Amino acid sequence: MKARPAAGIEVSAVRKRFADAGVTAIEDISLSIAPGEFVSVLGPSGCGKSTLLRCIAGLETPTSGSIKVNGVEVSGPPEGLGMVFQRDALLDWRNVADNLMLPVDFRRGDRAVARERAASLLALTGLQGFEASYPAQLSGGMRQRVAICRALVDDPVLLLMDEPFGALDALTRDQMNVELQRMWLTEHKTVVFVTHSITEAIFLGDRVVVFSPRPGRVADVLEVDLLRPRRLAVRSSDKFDGYATRIRTLFEGMGLLKEEA
Amino acid sequence: MKGGEWQGGAMAVLVLAGMFVAWEVAVRALAVKPIILPPPSAVFAEFWTGPAWYLGHAWYTLLVTLGGFGLAVAVGVLFAVLIVESRLLEKTIYALIIGLNSVPKVAVAPLFVIWLGTGVEPKIAIGFLIAVFAIVIDTVLGLKSVHPDILDLAKSLRGGRLATLWRIRFPCALPSMFAGMKVAISLALVGAIVGEFVSSQRGLGYVILSAQGTFDTARVFAAILVLSVMGVALFWLIAWLERLAIPWHASQKEYTPTS
Numbered sequence: 001m002k003a004r005p006a007a008g009i010e011v012s013a014v015r016k017r018f019a020d021a022g023v024t025a026i027e028d029i030s031l032s033i034a035p036g037e038f039v040s041v042l043g044p045s046g047c048g049k050s051t052l053l054r055c056i057a058g059l060e061t062p063t064s065g066s067i068k069v070n071g072v073e074v075s076g077p078p079e080g081l082g083m084v085f086q087r088d089a090l091l092d093w094r095n096v097a098d099n100l101m102l103p104v105d106f107r108r109g110d111r112a113v114a115r116e117r118a119a120s121l122l123a124l125t126g127l128q129g130f131e132a133s134y135p136a137q138l139s140g141g142m143r144q145r146v147a148i149c150r151a152l153v154d155d156p157v158l159l160l161m162d163e164p165f166g167a168l169d170a171l172t173r174d175q176m177n178v179e180l181q182r183m184w185l186t187e188h189k190t191v192v193f194v195t196h197s198i199t200e201a202i203f204l205g206d207r208v209v210v211f212s213p214r215p216g217r218v219a220d221v222l223e224v225d226l227l228r229p230r231r232l233a234v235r236s237s238d239k240f241d242g243y244a245t246r247i248r249t250l251f252e253g254m255g256l257l258k259e260e261a
Numbered sequence: 262m263k264g265g266e267w268q269g270g271a272m273a274v275l276v277l278a279g280m281f282v283a284w285e286v287a288v289r290a291l292a293v294k295p296i297i298l299p300p301p302s303a304v305f306a307e308f309w310t311g312p313a314w315y316l317g318h319a320w321y322t323l324l325v326t327l328g329g330f331g332l333a334v335a336v337g338v339l340f341a342v343l344i345v346e347s348r349l350l351e352k353t354i355y356a357l358i359i360g361l362n363s364v365p366k367v368a369v370a371p372l373f374v375i376w377l378g379t380g381v382e383p384k385i386a387i388g389f390l391i392a393v394f395a396i397v398i399d400t401v402l403g404l405k406s407v408h409p410d411i412l413d414l415a416k417s418l419r420g421g422r423l424a425t426l427w428r429i430r431f432p433c434a435l436p437s438m439f440a441g442m443k444v445a446i447s448l449a450l451v452g453a454i455v456g457e458f459v460s461s462q463r464g465l466g467y468v469i470l471s472a473q474g475t476f477d478t479a480r481v482f483a484a485i486l487v488l489s490v491m492g493v494a495l496f497w498l499i500a501w502l503e504r505l506a507i508p509w510h511a512s513q514k515e516y517t518p519t520s
Contacts, residue, residue, distance in 0.1 A: 057417050076419075083417045089410040093432045093509045105428060106418040134509045160417075 004080060006190040007070045007157035009033040009056060014065035016051050025051040027215040029065070038184055038191045040201035042247065043211030044256050049194045052216070053160050056192060057083060069158060082151030082189070084161040088143040090135040096122070096146050097131035103154040114153055121149040124183060141172040148180065152187060159189045163196065174232055177203055181229060199235055202226075202243045210247055212254055220250055299479040304486060307479040315468070319487050322453050322464040325381060326495065329388020330449035334442065336389070337396025344397070345404040345430070346422065355401070362394040366452075370459045384456030384464070391452040392445035399441025403434025436510045439503040446495045454488070465491075 011031040017024045025048035033039050041049045054060040056067055058077040067074040082103075090099050100118040101111055122128050125145040135143055144164060151159055165173045177200060184191060184204075195201050201208045202224055210220040222243055226234055234240055251257045281301045287293075288300040295303060308315055344355045366387070373383035407430055415425045457466025465484045472480035504513055 054413075057413075059413055059416055077417045079419070081417050083414060085410040085414065087408070087410055089408065089414045091411070091429070091432070093435070093507065095509075102414075102428070103418050106415070106420040106424055136509065136511065 003187070004155055004157050006035040006188060007078075007080070008035045009158070009190065009192070010066075010068040010071075011052070011056070012066050012068075014052070014055060014062045014067060016048070016055060016060060017063045024215040026055075027217050029216070029218060031209060031218065033190060033192065035190055036188045038193065038204060038206045040205030040208045041192060041194045041211065042198065042201040042208050043196065043216060044213055044251070044254075045196060047211040047213050048216030049211050050162050053162050053192060053194050056158075057081060057160050078158070080155070080157035082154070082156035082159045084144075084147050084151045084159070084164040086163040086166045088135070088147035090143055090146055090150075092135050095132050095134050096127065096138075099135070099146055100150050100153045102150060107154070109154070117155070118149065118153050121152055124186065125149060125179060139172075140168050141176060144168065144176060145179070148183065152183070152189070156189060159191045161191065161193045163194055165200065166196070173197075173200070178232060180204065185229060198244050198247050202240060202247075203230060203232075203235060208243070208247070210250055213256065219254070220247070222246065296476055296478050299482060303479045304482040308483040308486065315465075315483065315487050318463060318465050318468050318484075319491060322450075322457065322466065322488070323491060325384045325453040325456065325464065326388060326446070326450045326491075328381070328385040329452050330392055330442075330446050332385065332389040333392035333396050333445055333449060337393045337441075337445075338400050338438070340393075340397050341400035341404060342426065344401050346426070358394065358397055362398075366391045367455050370455050373456070374460045379460045383459070384453055384461065387456040387459075388449040388452030391455075392449040395441045395444040395448060396438070399437045399444075400434055403437025403441075404430045406437065407433045435507050436512060439499065439507065442499050443496060443503075446499050447492060450488070450492050450495065 009032070011029055011033075014026060014029045015024070016026050029052055031039075041052065043049045051060060055062050056069070056074065058074045058081075061075075069078045072078065091102065094102070097115075097118065100121070101114060103109075104111055104114040119128070119131075122131065125148070127142065127145055127149070130138065130142070135146070138146065148164070151161075165176050168176060181204060193201075193204055202222075205224050208222040208224060209218055210222070211217065212219040224243060226237075226239065248257060285300045285302060288298055299307075340354065340358070344351045369390070370383075370387050373386045377383040377386060404426075411429060411433075412425070415429050420428070453464065454466040454469075457464040458470055461467040465488050468484040469481050472478075472484065507513060
């Protein structure tokens with residue numbers, strides 16, 4: 001299968017208000033994401049970063065403003081979209097191999113072609129040999145690896161990840177960060193990665209978009225100038241620390257982090 | 262089956278045998294009149310006077326039960342799908358079904374005889390009516406129990422309603438549907454017996470009613486015994502189908518997790 005070119009995203013002046021709840025989730029978000037770019041969206045819980053992701057996915061319609069994927073206005077999920085959720089959203093009744101076939105099944109594609117791609121993705125994540133296992137037999141980290149493979153199997157042009165490692169323990173989370181980077185370096189998809197971990201956002205992102213508390217606005221955008229592949233040890237470098245301090249200072253300014261009561 | 266299950270089965274048989282022995286001993290020791298409570302030996306002896314006759318009637322009752330059950334599954338699942346897929350139908354039909362469920366269905370059995378005659382149809386209809394609610398209610402529950410993330414995933418994959426129903430909602434509902442079917446199969450058997458009580462010349466319900474007329478208590482017990490065996494067998498049939506259909510579900514502890 002020949003890889004499709006990654007998608008560019010253009011978010012302009014997007015506002016989303018949930019009338020029922022009387023809540024404005026995001027306000028005046030403008031963001032341009034280049035094809036093949038890895039963008040981390042970082043913010044406190046409930047700041048609307050997931051809402052932005054859902055708007056890009058076409059799962060929510062912005063109240064005002066526009067979102068374009070590859071120059072096409074988003075109205076409903078765009079073609080070639082891969083999504084990863086915080087809870088892996090695997091289908092309990094399908095084994096690993098068949099879970100990976102879900103995107104193919106939904107577009108009535110040829111399973112045989114997709115099997116090859118699925119096998120290579122499973123190998124890339126060290127899951128070969130688990131094809132016949134059911135989700136209930138896997139650990140949290142393995143399940144999330146399967147979910148990522150599923151998001152990639154149909155060669156998406158855009159990968160949207162909503163706090164994918166939020167439910168994992170710290171050690172597994174580090175491991176998944178390393179693996180995700182490796183996969184991204186192989187696949188070079190456009191990735192929008194929502195997280196509330198400062199470290200994770202910097203480690204993975206080409207850019208980190210920092211959100212303010214609700215209604216979410218773009219408070220800052222950092223270009224992360226660290227060579228890839230990044231090693232976990234980079235997190236204790238001065239440069240990394242500089243980025244982290246800058247974000248932390250920003251959060252302190254918003255009243256989100258307080259040293260003293 | 263695992264060793265533990267065999268052990269459990271053996272225990273159940275032992276307990277049952279113990280109960281029969283206790284029954285036999287108690288009836289003899291207390292000199293209870295056979296017309297009130299015959300000893301199990303008399304019940305078994307009665308069965309052996311004509312096993313083919315009993316099994317013939319049992320066959321009829323079985324067919325009526327399966328007819329009512331099958332109809333309940335077909336109609337019940339269809340209704341459940343319509344209820345889940347349409348907000349309007351959920352507000353109208355579902356409310357109506359919940360309301361109708363509180364009507365004592367046995368009370369309407371004579372009506373079915375007036376409407377459908379004295380053949381097999383009214384008996385199947387009563388079995389259906391008693392069994393269908395369990396199917397509808399449990400299937401609706403199952404179809405609605407899909408995690409919202411999984412529904413979002415289906416949308417993000419541009420899955421239509423039909424594809425989502427077939428590939429996501431339906432398999433997700435299976436454990437719940439089987440729970441409903443386990444209840445429904447027993448209820449269909451109740452319906453079949455009620456139907457035979459109301460009007461029949463065949464079936465175990467008829468056997469019980471006619472034996473009661475001649476105070477042949479041993480015959481009543483023999484028919485109840487056959488009915489019990491049938492009820493248990495039908496339940497295990499559904500449980501066996503469940504095991505085949507949803508080996509992945511937590512209720513089917515067939516495999517051991519790797520971690």
